[in-house]
Amino acid sequence: SSLFMFFTSIAPAITFAAVLVDATKENGLSQLGPVEVLLSTALTGVIFSCIGGQPLCIVGVTGPVSIFTIACFNVARAMGIAFLPFYACVQLWAALMHMVLAATGACSAVKLVSRFSCETFGMLIATIYIVTGCTNLAGYFAEKSSAPALLSLVLGLGTTWLALTLSNARAWSAFSSRVRSTIADYAAFVACSIFCLLPYLGNLVYLTPSGCTHGCAGNETIATLQVPVTFGPTAAGRSWLVSVGDCPAVGVAAALPLAIFLTVLFFFDHNVSSILCQAPEYGLRKGSAYHWDFFVVGFMIFVTGMLGLPPVNGLIPQAPLHTDSLCEKVFQREKDGRKVEVVAKCHEQRVSGLVQAVLIGLTLTVINSVGKLPIAALDGLFLFMGIASFGGNT
Numbered sequence: 001s002s003l004f005m006f007f008t009s010i011a012p013a014i015t016f017a018a019v020l021v022d023a024t025k026e027n028g029l030s031q032l033g034p035v036e037v038l039l040s041t042a043l044t045g046v047i048f049s050c051i052g053g054q055p056l057c058i059v060g061v062t063g064p065v066s067i068f069t070i071a072c073f074n075v076a077r078a079m080g081i082a083f084l085p086f087y088a089c090v091q092l093w094a095a096l097m098h099m100v101l102a103a104t105g106a107c108s109a110v111k112l113v114s115r116f117s118c119e120t121f122g123m124l125i126a127t128i129y130i131v132t133g134c135t136n137l138a139g140y141f142a143e144k145s146s147a148p149a150l151l152s153l154v155l156g157l158g159t160t161w162l163a164l165t166l167s168n169a170r171a172w173s174a175f176s177s178r179v180r181s182t183i184a185d186y187a188a189f190v191a192c193s194i195f196c197l198l199p200y201l202g203n204l205v206y207l208t209p210s211g212c213t214h215g216c217a218g219n220e221t222i223a224t225l226q227v228p229v230t231f232g233p234t235a236a237g238r239s240w241l242v243s244v245g246d247c248p249a250v251g252v253a254a255a256l257p258l259a260i261f262l263t264v265l266f267f268f269d270h271n272v273s274s275i276l277c278q279a280p281e282y283g284l285r286k287g288s289a290y291h292w293d294f295f296v297v298g299f300m301i302f303v304t305g306m307l308g309l310p311p312v313n314g315l316i317p318q319a320p321l322h323t324d325s326l327c328e329k330v331f332q333r334e335k336d337g338r339k340v341e342v343v344a345k346c347h348e349q350r351v352s353g354l355v356q357a358v359l360i361g362l363t364l365t366v367i368n369s370v371g372k373l374p375i376a377a378l379d380g381l382f383l384f385m386g387i388a389s390f391g392g393n394t
Contacts, residue, residue, distance in 0.1 A: 001185070001322065001325040001326050001347075001352040001356075002351070002352045002355035002356045002359065003186065003189040003356075003359075004185065004186070004187075004188050004189060004321075004322075004325050005058060005318065005321075005322050005325070005352060005353070005356040006189075006355075006356045006359045006360060007188050007189055007192045007381060008188060008318050008321060008381065008385055009041060009045075009058060009060050009315070009318060009356060009360060010038070010041075010360055010363065011192075011378040011381040011382060011385075012060065012061070012062075012063070012315075012318075012382070013034075013037045013038055013041050013060060013061055013360070014034060014037075014038075014225055014370070014373065014375070014378055015132070015136075015375070015378060015379075015382070016037060016061055016062075016063065016065075016066040016310075017032075017033055017034035017036075017037040017038070017225070018034075018225055018226070018375065019066055019070075020032040020033060020036075020037065020066060020069060020070070020310070021033045021034070021226060021234070023070045023073065024069070024070065024073045024083065026073075026077070026082075026083055026235070029234075029235050029236070030234050030235065031073070031083050031084060031234065031235050031308075032069065032234055032308075032309075032310065033226075033227075033228075033234035034225055034226075034227050034234075034367070034370065035227070035228060035231065035232065035233065035234055035364065035367060036233070036234060036308065036309045036310060037061050037309075037310055038360055038361075038363060038364055038367075038370075039307075039309060039361070039364060040061060040304050040307075040309035040310050040311070040312055041059075041060045041061060041312065041357070041360050042357050042358070042360040042361030042364070043303065043304075043307075043309075043357075043361070044059050044060075044300045044303070044304065044312045044357075045058070045059060045060070045353065045354070045356065045357025045360065046354060046357045046358065046361070047296070047299070047300055047303070048293075048296060048297075048300065048353070049350050049353035049354040049357060050350065050354065051296060052289075052292075052293055052296050053287075053288070053289020053290075053292040053293045053296075054274055054277070054278065054286070054288055054289055054293055055349075055350040055353050055354075056277045056278070056284075056319070056322055056323045056326070056348065056353070057270075057273055057274045057277050057293070057314045057319045057322075058273075058277075058314070058315050058318045058319050058322045058353060058356070059270075059297075059300070059312045059313060059314055059315060060312050060315045060318065061310045061311075061312055062269065062312075062313065062315060063128060063132075064265055064269070065310055065311060065312070065313075066310070068258075068261070068262060068265070069087070069310055071258070072086065072087050072090055072258055073087075075254065075258065076251070079250070079251060079254060081247060081248060081250075081251045082246055082247070084235075084238070084242050084308045085242055085243060085244055085245075085246040085247035085251070086247050086251045086254075086255060087242075087305070087308065088242040088244050088247070088305045088306060088308060089244060089247045089251060089252050089255035089305075090255040090258045090259050090262065090305070091259070091262075091301050091302070091304060091305025091311055092244065092255075092259075092302065092305050092306075093255055093256055093258075093259030093260075094259040094262045094263050094266075094298075094301050094305075094311070095298045095299070095301040095302035095305065096298070097259060097260070097263040097298070098263060098266065098294055098295065098297055098298025098301060099295055099298040099299070101263070101267065101294060102291045102292070102294040102295035102298060103291075103295065105291060106267075106294075107267075107271060107290035107291045107294050108290075108291075110271045110274075110275060110290055113271070113272065113275065115279075115394075117272075118272050118275050118276055119276075119393045119394060121268075121272050121316070122272075122276055122316050122317060122320070122389060122393055123390070123393055125316040125317060125389075126316075126317055126385075126386040126387075126389040126390055126393070127386065128386075129317070129382045129383070129385050129386030129389075130382070130383055130386035130387065132379075132382055133156065133160075133379045133380065133382035133383035133386065134383070136156075136375070136376070136379040136382075137152065137153055137156045137157070137376065137379050137380075140152040140153065140222075140223065140376065141153075143219060143223075144219045144220070144221075144222070144223070145219050145220050147207060147220075148207050148219070148220060148221055148222045148223075151199065151204065151207055151222055151376075152222050152223065152374070152375075152376035152379075153376070155195045155198065155199065155222070155374050155376040155377045155380060156376040156377065156379045156380035156383070157380060157383075158191075158194075158195050158198075158377075158380065159191050159192055159195040159377045159380025159381055159383075159384065160191075160380040160381075160383040160384045160387070162187075162190070162191035162194065162195070163187050163188050163190075163191035163192070163380075163381070163384040163388075164187075164384060164387065164388070165187075166183050166184060166186070166187035166190060166191060167184050167187035167188070167384075167388065168184070169181075169183035169184040169187070170184045170329065170331075170341065171331075171341075181328075185325065188381065188384060191380075191381075191384070192377060192378075192380075192381055195374075195377040195380065196373050196374060196377045199222060199374055200372075207220075207221055207222055208221055208222060208224070208372070208374075209221045209222075209224055210372060222374050222375075222376060223374070223375045223376065224371055224372055224373060224374060224375060225370060225371050225373060225375060226371065227367050227368060227370055227371035228367060228368075229368055230367070230368070231364050231365065231367055233308070238308070240307055240308070241306060241307065242305070242306055242307065242308040244306075262311065266294075266297060266301075266311075266313045267294070269313050269314065269316075270293070270294065270297055270313040270314040271290060271294070271314075272314075272316065273313070273314025273315060273316050273319040273320075274288070274290060274293060274314055274319070276316060276319060276320040277314075277319040277320050277322060277323045278323070279320065279323075279392065281342075281343060281392070282323050282324070282327060282343055282346050283343055283345075283346060284323075284346055284348055285348065286348045297312075297313055297314075300312060316389075317385055317386070317388070317389030318385070320389065320392065321385065321388060321389060322352070322353070323346065324392065325352075326346050326347045326348070326349075326352065327343045327344075327345070327346045327347075328343070328344045328345045328346075328347075329341050329342065329343055329344060330342060330344045
């Protein structure tokens with residue numbers, strides 16, 4: 001489960017980081033990038049897995065947060081003020097609002113959210129993942145020459161196909177039930193590992209940036225993530241601790257409406273993620289903790305704001321996929337003779353969430369190697385997560 005969540009968490013993080021690198025350039029320097037996104041995901045993942053009331057809920061940087069961050073950057077640029085201090089003010093306002101809502105019991109409103117609403121929202125996110133993966137894979141044919149574009153398509157679809165095939169191993173007739181279960185558990189890990197390594201084998205290596213030794217143009221190699229050589233802020237020279245005092249009073253005031261928007265977004269997004277990862281079919285025995293978890297999210301937003309990192313909340317589809325990966329399943333025959341897979345037991349603990357966050361944090365020590373991952377394979381993982389999340393959607 002830890003390895004599965006590592007790949008399903010790091011793939012969106014890297015993809016969203018690539019978007020933020022291009023969209024947050026101030027005086028020619030990107031303010032946010034892969035280091036900030038991965039550090040935010042790792043740091044908050046450790047915090048939430050240790051003190052969160054429902055640690056099965058996985059937190060991370062989402063697509064809406066990336067869009068929100070770009071909006072904050074555009075507002076700061078239009079006002080002529082520094083982005084990071086303004087971004088910190090937005091998050092500090094939002095952190096206060098989260099804590100007040102949690103302390104006043106506002107999360108009791110989740111009882112009004114029906115399963116239909118949750119699964120409709122989950123379907124929306126799954127569809128976005130599928131559309132994003134398909135759009136990126138198709139886009140390589142417009143951005144790249146034929147050879148790297150075709151290789152990117154093979155990497156993406158190959159990752160999706162292999163992950164889906166192996167994840168259905170429990171229904172195979174070959175091997176023992178324990179072997180089939182193990183294959184299914186490591187489906188995403190095996191698929192992503194194989195197709196991330198594939199371009200660096202044999203005669204394909206010349207299509208990678210590191211293997212092109214003849215001064216190839218950018219459109220002649222597969223796309224990989226732009227990362228710094230060593231661990232450090234994307235905006236070289238800045239301190240990790242943001243100076244909130246550098247934001248003028250007008251900026252502090254302008255941050256308030258943006259903070260309200262972020263709070264409303266997280267109020268629905270995080271609570272729905274928590275509801276989905278505690279769906280009745282999982283048969284969980286531990287209780288929920290909506291108020292406390294929303295307070296913890298507020299604390300994490302305070303931390304990310306002071307460090308100049310993107311804020312995080314519960315992830316869809318990762319949160320329910322995490323719970324699903326912890327379940328022991330058996331096939332049960334119904335009255336009509338049809339065999340259905342049901343949950344026999346779910347391992348409720350904090351270890352898998354903590355380990356996946358630590359693994360993401362460890363990638364920062366080898367950030368240069370992260371830059372060698374083919375983005376197309378991660379696009380394929382997007383497709384897999386989108387398709388896999390439809391399985392439990394009624």
